[in-house]
């Protein structure tokens with residue numbers, strides 16, 4: 001999978017060389033390109049923003065550099081491509097969305113700053129490629145970079161060969177066997193630590209009982225923390 005990031009803060013993406021995503025890049029499962037939007041500016045000051053037409057606070061990203069960036073990046077556009085625009089007004093990012101996006105050949109993240117990117121860029125992009133405007137959650141970040149990083153990690157770990165044991169993807173919150181339940185609590189050795197014991201059933205070796213206990217725990221935790229997920233299920 002090819003992953004491109006268009007940004008005015010390329011340094012945000014240095015963590016992509018770490019951990020599982022870094023290893024996926026080293027082994028060729030993914031290829032990463034970080035692009036400075038200012039490369040596509042044409043004025044001396046390399047301007048990327050301007051005041052909002054109609055008034056209001058803050059600045060809006062100018063359409064011209066974005067248009068040139070998209071033209072260049074999409075000039076070689078083989079395979080299934082999606083342009084992702086992280087924005088608090090997008091559709092919520094979910095595990096299902098991560099699974100879908102993991103099936104693309106190329107993802108391009110357009111990371112806006114300030115009050116966002118001129119709306120005509122979104123409209124223009126849709127004439128070239130599939131576009132998804134996606135929000136990480138109901139809060140406002142300073143720009144799309146952190147959201148793009150979070151989405152990248154959620155997507156890349158689903159690619160074959162990235163997570164060592166694919167079974168560990170199966171029993172996670174929001175996915176696989178747990179469907180829309182949150183994950184049950186997990187323990188490792190020692191069996192007793194600072195006066196707290198690992199639940200007896202987990203030491204029993206009785207697989208069916210362990211599975212049932214984990215299911216109940218997942219249901220209880222989901223009921224307490226995210227009752228909306230249970231409603232969605234029923």
Ligand code: ADE
Pocket residue numbers: 086087088134135136137138139140141142143144147
């Ligand atoms: N940019 C600013 N806030 C954001 C959010 N919540 N999700 C995605 N992109 C953003």
